Amino acid sequence: MKFLRAAVGGCGITEPARRLNISPATASHHATVLRDAHLVTIRHKGKAVLHTVTSLGIALLEQKHPFA
Secondary structure, X not given: OHHHHHOOXXXXXXXXXXXXXXXXXXXXXXXXHHHHOOOEEEEEEOOEEEEEEOHHHHHHHHOOOOOO
């Protein structure tokens, strides 16, 4: 959930990796899992990849669950 929150507004991999104090490889793995769950989308912009939270991801973040 922390990576999902970090991706609100769009981001690459290094930004949430830095914020969450994890390696870029770990952040990339988290992004892949979230993408496979349809919680984030990716958009290629030149060599950069932008991760954006989907409406489903936003709805999940807005829920009041203990794990969120």
